[in-house]
Amino acid sequence: MRIDIHPILQFDREREISFLYNGNKIKAFEGETIASALHAAGIKVLSHSIKLNRPRGFFCGIGKCSSCLMRVNGVPNVRTCITPVEDGMVVESDVQQLPSAEFPGSNKEDISVDILVVGAGPAGISAAIEAGKRGVSVLLVDENPMLGGQLIKQTHKFFGSRKERAGTRGIKIAEELEEQVRELEKNGKVKILPGTSVFGYYGGGSSHMLGAANKMSNVMYHINAKKVIFACGAQENMLSFPGNDLPGVYGAGGVQTLMNVYGIKPGKRVLMIGAGNVGLIVSYQLLQAGVEVDRVVEAMPRIGGYSVHAAKLRRNGVPIYTSHSVKEVYGKDRVEGAIVAKLDENWNFVEGSEEDVKCDTVCLAVGLTPSARLLFQAGVKRDYIPEAGGYVAIHNMEMETSVKGIYVAGDSSGIEEASTAMLEGKIAGLSASISLTGRDSSTTAKMEEYIKTLEEMRRGPFGSKAREAKRKILEEASNEGI
Amino acid sequence: MKEYERTGVISIEEIRVPSEEQLKRGVAITECIQEIPCNPCVDACPVNAISMEDINSPPFVDYDRCTGCAQCAAVCPGLAIFVVKLEDESALITLPYEFLPLPEKGEEVEALDREGRGVGKAIVRRVVKKKDNTALVTVSVDRKLAMDVRNIRVLR
Numbered sequence: 238m239r240i241d242i243h244p245i246l247q248f249d250r251e252r253e254i255s256f257l258y259n260g261n262k263i264k265a266f267e268g269e270t271i272a273s274a275l276h277a278a279g280i281k282v283l284s285h286s287i288k289l290n291r292p293r294g295f296f297c298g299i300g301k302c303s304s305c306l307m308r309v310n311g312v313p314n315v316r317t318c319i320t321p322v323e324d325g326m327v328v329e330s331d332v333q334q335l336p337s338a339e340f341p342g343s344n345k346e347d348i349s350v351d352i353l354v355v356g357a358g359p360a361g362i363s364a365a366i367e368a369g370k371r372g373v374s375v376l377l378v379d380e381n382p383m384l385g386g387q388l389i390k391q392t393h394k395f396f397g398s399r400k401e402r403a404g405t406r407g408i409k410i411a412e413e414l415e416e417q418v419r420e421l422e423k424n425g426k427v428k429i430l431p432g433t434s435v436f437g438y439y440g441g442g443s444s445h446m447l448g449a450a451n452k453m454s455n456v457m458y459h460i461n462a463k464k465v466i467f468a469c470g471a472q473e474n475m476l477s478f479p480g481n482d483l484p485g486v487y488g489a490g491g492v493q494t495l496m497n498v499y500g501i502k503p504g505k506r507v508l509m510i511g512a513g514n515v516g517l518i519v520s521y522q523l524l525q526a527g528v529e530v531d532r533v534v535e536a537m538p539r540i541g542g543y544s545v546h547a548a549k550l551r552r553n554g555v556p557i558y559t560s561h562s563v564k565e566v567y568g569k570d571r572v573e574g575a576i577v578a579k580l581d582e583n584w585n586f587v588e589g590s591e592e593d594v595k596c597d598t599v600c601l602a603v604g605l606t607p608s609a610r611l612l613f614q615a616g617v618k619r620d621y622i623p624e625a626g627g628y629v630a631i632h633n634m635e636m637e638t639s640v641k642g643i644y645v646a647g648d649s650s651g652i653e654e655a656s657t658a659m660l661e662g663k664i665a666g667l668s669a670s671i672s673l674t675g676r677d678s679s680t681t682a683k684m685e686e687y688i689k690t691l692e693e694m695r696r697g698p699f700g701s702k703a704r705e706a707k708r709k710i711l712e713e714a715s716n717e718g719i
Numbered sequence: 720m721k722e723y724e725r726t727g728v729i730s731i732e733e734i735r736v737p738s739e740e741q742l743k744r745g746v747a748i749t750e751c752i753q754e755i756p757c758n759p760c761v762d763a764c765p766v767n768a769i770s771m772e773d774i775n776s777p778p779f780v781d782y783d784r785c786t787g788c789a790q791c792a793a794v795c796p797g798l799a800i801f802v803v804k805l806e807d808e809s810a811l812i813t814l815p816y817e818f819l820p821l822p823e824k825g826e827e828v829e830a831l832d833r834e835g836r837g838v839g840k841a842i843v844r845r846v847v848k849k850k851d852n853t854a855l856v857t858v859s860v861d862r863k864l865a866m867d868v869r870n871i872r873v874l875r
Contacts, residue, residue, distance in 0.1 A: 244819045245852045394796035394851075396757040398774055404759035404794045406851065512727075525817060539724040544753050545797030547727030552870040554835030557727045697754040697775030 238277045240500040240526050245392045245406070248500035254324035270382070271317035271328055272298070272305045273499040281484040281571055283307070283317070285331055292570050294484025295503075298494035299387070300380055300434075301472040301608065308332045312452060318494075319432075320453060321382050343450070343457045350376040350428070352669050353447065353462035355435045355611060358386020359655045360647025360662035361468035362414040367666030368466075369421035373673050376460065377418065377427055378449055380434040383498075384418070385411030386470055387490065388655055390497040392525070393518055396543075397656040397694060407655060408497075414659075433458065438615040441640060445615070464642045464669040467612050468662060471605035471626065471648035476510065479565040481601075485572025489519040489602035496526045504598035508575050509533040510563050514542035514654075516602030521549050523600075531594050534561040534577050536584070543699070564591060566599050575599055605652045612649070615640055618717055624706035625651030633714045634688060635668035636661060644669050651706045660691045723752075728833045731866055737782045737803075742865065745787030745804030745811070749778045750869075751797055760791040760800060789813050793849055802857075803865050810865035811844060813857040821846055821854055822873050830860045831870040838864055841871055 240248065252267040258275060265274035272283060272295055282292040283305045293304040300319040308329040309315040313336035317328065354365045357379035365377040383389055391407020402410050421427040432451050439446040445465050449458040473488035475481060485504060487495075489511070492503045507528055509520045512535035520530045533550065538560050540547050547557060564576040564586055579590035606627040613619055617630040618639035630638045630645045637644050646665040647658035664687045671680050695704045723729045729750060737746050747769075749760065754775045761769050761778065768784035769791060771777075778791075792800040792815055802813035822828050822843045830841035841858035848854050860868045 242819055244817050244821075394794075394853075396755060396796050398756070399759050399762045403757060404763075404796055409851075539720055540727055543755055543797060544723055544727060544729065545751055545755075545799040547723075548729065548750065548833065549798055551727045552831060552833050552835050554831075559725050693774060694756050696773070697756050699753075699755055 238279065238502050240496065240502060243500070244525050246408075246497060246500065254322065256322055256324070256326040256328055258328045259330060265322045269322050269499050271307070271309065271320050271322045271326070273318070273495055273501050274322045275317070276495060277499075277501045283330060283484070286482070291482055292484050293482065294571070295487060295495065296491050297473055297488045298491035302488075309453070315452060319381050343455045345457050345459065347459045347461070348376060348428070349461045350374050351462070351673055352376070352464045352466065352666075353378065353445070353460055354466045354468060354666075356386065356468035356470055356647070356649070357381075357384045357429070357431070358468060358470050358647060358658065359388055359410070359414065360649070360658040360665070361386070361466070362418050363659040363662030364466045364468060364646055364666035364669075365427050366414070366417050366421065367663045368670045369418070369426040371667075371670040371674065372426075373670050375421075375427040376430070376462065378430045378433050378435055380432065382432050384415045384429070384431060388414070390490075390493040391655065392497050392522055395656060398690070401656055401659070401690065401694075403656075410655070430458070435460075435611060438611055441615065441642065445642060464644065464672060465615075466644040466646060466665045466669055467609070467630075467649055468646045468658075468665070469608040469611060469649045471607050471652055473601065474604045474606055476563070476601055476603050478563050480567055480572075483566055483568055483572050484570065485568065485597055486566055486599045486601065489515050489600040492598070492600050493519050493522060496528075497522060502526055502528050503600075504572075504596070505529060506531055506596040507598040507600055508563070508577070508594050508596045509600045509602060511535060511602030511604075512540045512542055512547065512557055512559065513602060513604070514546060516600070517542040517546035517550060519600060519602060520555060521546065521553075524553055524555070528598075530555045531596050533557045534563065535559045536562040536580055562586075563599065572597055572599055605648060607649050607652060609645070609649050612638065612643070612645060615643055617643060618713075618719070620713060622651065622706050622709050624702045625710065629706075629710065631710055631713045631717060631719060633719045634711060635684065636665035637668060637719065639717055639719050642672065651703065651710065653703045657691060657694055657703065660687055660694070663687050664691070734866075735780075736866060739805070741782040742803055742805045745802060746782045746785045747780055747787060747789065747791050747800050747802050749780055749791075749800050751795070751799040752777050757796060759794045759796065763790045763794040765790060789855055793853060793855055798853070801869060805862060805865060806859070808862060809859040810862045810868075811857055811859050812841075812865070812868050813855055814869060814871070816854045816856045816871070817852065818873075820873055820875060821848070822856060822871065826873075828858065828874060829872040830858065830864060830868040831872055832867045833869050835870065837872070838867055841868065
């Protein structure tokens, strides 16, 4: 299952290690997560549902879906997809036993900081860099072991303007961002806590109290921050059809993590659901990883992603079926195939149009939902904006929410893409810094420049959804006096 | 709705086909017809042959100025730029290629059209490996296929 040669990526597998999984010794390489190492060993069933005991497999790969929870070195409910595997680790799945009520007495650490940034993806790192450069103290926290959010799996070159790094692969942009923020860390401007989850908001006022924990090293952080920027990203949407919970049904982003970050193939033959940019790009990347893509099906009558991405797939022989969707996925304990069928103009399956697609992997690329629960816990004014992908925090042009001192950026503030997330991050970082150090002509000019570039990126026909989402959000913000 | 929005394959009518004279010198053909916010090809052109009204406009190549150097084909994030040059008997197609194994100079490969169908054989004339891992492969194909061949399959 491990990819040896790849046209774009190189996988460092320098140190081989082993760990115990339900008593069996499993080989892994340093740098892999527990769930990815299990996948490489052919273990696709990671847990079972509590009530009906149905098998659960790898789905999101970024700590959002909870199908991979296991007991690791005695610690209950560890998200194995974002926990690096270590030599000699003891991993147990389906532990049918409540964890001990005794709290193991964690090490507590208090941190006071000017700006807390939650999430180290393109928006969060950009915010931390922007603020860190301006002399305020910054704490950057992310629950993943690596910085860069979803950029670390984006092997394609980015679109956009040359000055915003267009033509550069996402993985390279992640490296550049990490380099810049590590430089600020060296100079004591930014403190970085990877592998650490911010789990709750405990009140505000002149400053904000939040709790965070690094589960595996048993450290709890009490954070007191004057300003907080939430850049928590998004999670992949599920689609309802019989068999959608079978191991082998993945989020397209989960597959991207598995193959582009850890160099592990999801399977041999894939059915892709959704022809937006994510579905098209991941299909192409599957081909690059040496995986067959049977077809892409798209429920809408037209392809949602860029035609240039669709063209890359088509000239490599992958068909795209618009007005088609998946009716069911079948198999015993794992995906063995899927029934796809044509949709009529009322979104009903056309009888007799069913086709049996033999595949061991089904990828869902059917949109994202903003991860914004911490914001809602903090009590920000929110609304359901379909064009933004769901409930989002109402925010103004400078990314501040209805709770003073709380900002939002990136997919958390409405689903878009990495180039705009980086700009929103810069705006939030600048805006939070200004609120601490004051506004002058140079910060005003900078703010105007960022906002202008952002508007330019959203101008074309493909930006219409984001434009509409932001128009509604800004209109509500203005009505609320934010 | 345009047909390519349903199929993902653009037709020859949607491309500005250069004149025979221009093709004989070798020019870049941008198969990028939607309004998407993207402009690296404009900056990459050493002779300012590519222009755009704004970042969302599709690129416009001045075929009389274009030298066919393929710098734009190397940077295009959509892998949507091809350089076509007509010779006496054959056509040279330079295309971006991101798969392994890379073909080698002199190797015979299968020529594919925009739908991935084999349309004949192609001989690899040149392979330029780029630092960012998008290779530029130049193949020669039957002259009649100049506007059809947009991909190759290595037969090894």
